Amino acid sequence: MSETNGSGSTWERTARFVPPAYTPPDGEDESDATWGFADTRFVVDDSGIVRLTGSRYLLAGQDLPSLLPWVKDVMKIDLQPRKRHTYAFPPSSLPPARLNDAFMTAARALLSADQISEDAVTRLRHGHGHTQEEMYAVKYGQLGRMPDLVVYPDAEKQVHGLVQAALTNDICLIPYGGGTNVSEALRCPENETRMIVSVDMRRMNKVLWIDPVNRMACIEAGTVGRHLTEQLRRHGFTMGHEPDSIEFSTLGGWVATNASGMKKNKYGNIEDLVLDVTAITATGKLERRGQNPRESVGVDARQWMFGSEGRLGIITSAVVKLFPLPEVQRYGSILFKDFAVGVDFMYELAQHGDWPASVRLVDNTQFQFGMALKPKSQGWRAKKSALEKIFVTKVKGYDPNKMVAVTLVFEGSRDEVARQEASVYRIAAHHGGMKAGAENGLRGYQLTYGIAYIRDFVMDHFVLAESFETSVPWTQVRSLCENVKERVRKEHAARKLPGNPFVTCRVTQIYETGACIYFYFGMNHEGVDHPSEVYGEIERAAREEILKQGGSLSHHHGIGKLRQRYLGEIMSPTSIAWSRDAKRAFDPTNIFGCDNQHAPTTDPIARPRTMQTEVSQ
C-alpha cells in the first residue's frame, strides 16, 4: 500500500547552506558619547539653520531652516545656536577597574589580546544604554559603577569558557548587544562588589546557515540588525523585524528585550519570528535538538530567554523565520482632521484585518514636527508643497493645529499591496481622510532613524528628551494619549520649568485588541537644578498615568531597571516571586548580576510555605 514513489520534488531536495562570510562596509564607527554612527550628528550654523552631517539618511546634508523657529514656537524657548551646554568627553575621571587576577588569567587563556579591553571609555560605553538619565550622566554627571572589563568572544565555546571562569571566580557578567536599550538594562548595580565583565557579543555575527525551503536561518546572537538584514537580503530573504534601533541592536538583544518591529503586522513580533534560542547559562547550555514549526513540549528554552534582559544567561544564537523579499514595497500617508478621527480610523482598520506591514498615526505635534524637519523647498517642489498646503487647510478645512497624519508601509505581492491599499484608503475615506502621498509616508519612516540623533543635539542646547511606550486596549487609546500628555503638561507647569514641554505621541502598532502608543517628552532646563532628576520625576508621573489609564508597563522597551519599581503594580506577588525564584534556581550565585526586573516590594523575605495572597471572588 505504498502511496508514493520517485525521489521527491525539486524543492524537497534543496538543502540549507552556509552563506559566504560577510564583510561589513568601512566607516561604520559608532559614537561613544552620543547615539549612532560617529559621522552623523545634527549641527546648527550661526543663522540657525540645522543640518544632519554625513550621508546616511534622507535628511542628511539638507538645510532644515524651519526646525528652530518651530521649536521656539512650540516650546517657547529660544534655542540659541551659539549657546551650548558643553561637556567633556571622555569624562576626566572614571572609576578604576576592579580586576580579578584569576579571571583575567582565564580570560587571557580563552581570548586573544584584541578580545579584551580595559580601556576606560570602552568600559564606560558598555555600562549604559540610551535613557535620558544615563546620557545626561555620561555627559554632565557621573555614571557611577561601570564594567571593569569588556570582552568580545567570537565563538560559543568562548562564551562557555567565560561563564565557567565567572562561576569559578565569582564574577558578574553582563551581556552586551547594541547598547541601545532605554531601560537602564545595562546600568551596573551600584552595590556590585564583584568584578563586572561586559560580554560584548558583536563579534558573534555570523549567519550560520540559511534553509531556503523551510525558510529558517540560524544566526549568531551578536549580529546587528543592519548586517543581518543585508546578509539575508543577498539571498532573497528578510526576517522582517525592524525595531527603530535596527541599525545597532542585535538579534540576542531583540530576544532578551522581547522586541517588536514596525512591520510586525506582516512579519510578527520577535516571539513570532524566533523558532529557537541557544543560550549559555550558569548551569549549562540551553538548547534544542532541532527546529520544528510549532510544538507542545512544556516550557522550552526559547520561552525562558524572551524578555530575560541579561538575567538568566547569554544568548549565543537563534533560529529565525525567513520571508522572501516582498515583490512590492510602497509607502503612503493620509491626513485626518484630528487625533480622535485618526484613532477611529486605526480602530476600524484593526477590526477590518488584512493590515499593511506598518500603519502609524502621529498626533498633531508630531505631524508639525515632521513638517519642521522638511528641508528648504525649492522650485517646483516649493510650489507644489504650497498648493497642497492651501488645499488641505483651506479647501478641506483642516485646522493646522489639529490635523494628524497616518503613515503606511505596504509590503507583499502586487495583488496583496493593491488590495491593502484599496481597503486602507476606503476606510480612510469613511473618516474624511485625505491621501497625502507616498513621499510623506517614506519621509515619516525614514525620520525615525534620523530623529534618533536629535536628542543629543538638543541636549547640547539645554533640552532633555526621551521616549517611552505602552500598549493599551482600543477603548483606552485616545484617553490614555490625552491624559498622559496632559499629566506631563501639569507636572511641567507645577515645577515652573522654563517654556512649554514638548510632548507628543504616535500609535505605532495595531492589534485586534489594542495598540502600542509611543511618546516623546522633551523639556528645556536652562537654570533648573538637577534637571535629569526633574525629568525623571515627570517621566515617572507619565508612567504612573499610563498605568492608571490601563496601559501596560512596556510594549517593547522592556523593564530593565527604569521600570522595575512598577512590577508590583502589574503582577501579583506570586508572579514576581516565581520570576525571582526561577532566577535563583537557574543562577544560584547570580553571575548574571545585571539585576534587571528587580521588584522592590517582594524582596528578599523568605516565603512561608503557605500562600501569600488573598483570593477574592
Add this chain to the structure above:
Amino acid sequence: MSETNGSGSTWERTARFVPPAYTPPDGEDESDATWGFADTRFVVDDSGIVRLTGSRYLLAGQDLPSLLPWVKDVMKIDLQPRKRHTYAFPPSSLPPARLNDAFMTAARALLSADQISEDAVTRLRHGHGHTQEEMYAVKYGQLGRMPDLVVYPDAEKQVHGLVQAALTNDICLIPYGGGTNVSEALRCPENETRMIVSVDMRRMNKVLWIDPVNRMACIEAGTVGRHLTEQLRRHGFTMGHEPDSIEFSTLGGWVATNASGMKKNKYGNIEDLVLDVTAITATGKLERRGQNPRESVGVDARQWMFGSEGRLGIITSAVVKLFPLPEVQRYGSILFKDFAVGVDFMYELAQHGDWPASVRLVDNTQFQFGMALKPKSQGWRAKKSALEKIFVTKVKGYDPNKMVAVTLVFEGSRDEVARQEASVYRIAAHHGGMKAGAENGLRGYQLTYGIAYIRDFVMDHFVLAESFETSVPWTQVRSLCENVKERVRKEHAARKLPGNPFVTCRVTQIYETGACIYFYFGMNHEGVDHPSEVYGEIERAAREEILKQGGSLSHHHGIGKLRQRYLGEIMSPTSIAWSRDAKRAFDPTNIFGCDNQHAPTTDPIARPRTMQTEVSQ
C-alpha cells in the same frame, strides 16, 4: 495645544458586559467507559452494517455498509459482528480510596456535598485520558492507582481553599479538564502514597465578561469548548479555537496542553489566542492587573502555564481574544494523484500565504477510509457518486489506490473567502488537482468528531487504535510520513501479528516553516498476548522514527507521561534541569504531583555548581 475634544466615538464608549447565565442543553451525559457522549456509539448488526447511534453527528443514523468490507480488505481481518471482546464496566474490583481525614474535613467545609465524590467509577474516570493503553486497561486490565477523591469547585476561592488544604495536609492535587488527553497526563503516579484528589474544573464554566470593542472575553477555565463556543456565538463572536476534542476539552486544558485548533491559520494557536491566564499555585495566585495587547515585561504568568500539564498549579480563568463570527463559511475539497503531489500542493500554498482557515491533506488510506464511511447512496446521489467515480479514476486517470484528498474550510468576509478560494484552486490546478466539492470537504471535517467513537467500536472487535502527531520542517514532511508508516508496517510484521496494520496520516496544519502530521495506527490482536503492550512497543517505535526523521516530540498533544522518556532527546540536560528546578521552586512539596514531563535521564541527582554540558563549536 489640546488636539481633541468631545466625548469620543460611540465605539469607545461601549463597555464590557457580563453575559446572561448559560444553561447547557439536556442530555449531554458523557460515557464513563468510552469516548464522548453516552448516547453515541458505533453498533453493528448481524449483516455487518455499521451505524452510529444518536443524532448528534452527520454520520448518525445512517447505514454504513462499506466499512467492514473495507476493513477486511485493508487489514486482512474478518471483523465478525457477533464476535466481541467483551469487558465488564465498571470493573469488578477498583482500589479503595485512601482518604486523609483532615483534608476531608477541610474539603467538606469548603464545598457542598454534591461537589465531593468518592464514587469508584467517578474516581476511575478521573484517573485517565484516552490513550490506547489507558482505555485498554480500563476495559480489560487494571488502571492501577487512581484518584482517591474527586472534587468539583465552582469558584476560584474554593480552588484556593483546596490548594491551601492540600498544602496543610500534604495531599496530591491533579487538575481535571475534559479528560480527553492522549498523553497519560491524568494517569496517577503508581508510587504516589499521598491521597490523590482530582480537581474537576467543569463547574467553573462561566463567561465572566465579554468586551466586544476590545474583542476579549474572560472565561472560567473549566468551560468546555462546545459551551464556550455557543456562549460566544450568541454575542456574535468566536474564539476560533477548534481542537478535535472541542466538544469535551476545556479552556484550562487547552492552555495546560498548549493546544492547537484546526482553524489556527485564521485564528492562531492557543498561545496566540490567550492574552492572560490566572492560576492558583502552591505559592499563591498568578495573575496580572490587566490585559494589554502585547508586552515586554519579562516572563509573565501566561508563559508559565502554557504546556504546564497540571504540574504547576490550577488554571482558574483566562482572557481570550475574540473574532466576529465569519460572514461566510465554505468548505471545499480537492483530489490529487498521489501523496507526493499533495505535499507539493501544501508546500506551495504554505509559501503563497493567505491561507484558508483550515487545509488538510489525507493520504490514500485515510481517503479510502472516508469513502468507506459513506452511507449507502440512494437514487440520484448514488448515480452522481458513481459518475464522479468514473470521471476521477477513468477520465482523469487517477489510481484509486494512490489518490489523496485535501479538505478545506474557508472563513471570513465574502471577498476574503472568494480570494482564498481562487488562489487555492489555482495552486491546486498547477498540481493537477481536481475540485471535489464542498460536500466532501464538510464530510471530512465532520468525520473528525464521529471518528473519535470508532476506536471504542473496533476495540470491542479486537482492534487497538490510537493517534499521534508531530510537526516537522517542510523538506521532511513526505519522508517522515513514508518512513513512519513503513516503520509501523515492519514492526507489525516482525511481531507476526494477525492481518495488516491500519496506518495512515494527514497533514493537518501548515506553517511557513513546516507542517503538523497526524497519524492513526490500528492493529488486530486476536490471539496476541499482552496486546496493549505490543501496541505500545510499536507506537514507541513510530515515535522514535518520527524523532529520527526530524519530527517534534509533539505538536499539540503534549508530553504527559506517554512521551516524557524522549525529553532528553529533544532538549539539553540544562533545559530539562531548568524545568525541574522551576517546578521545585514553585511547588516545593509537589502538591501538584501528576508527575508529567518527568525526564528520566536527569533525575534526581544533585547538580554540581559547574556546568554539566559540553559545548562544541
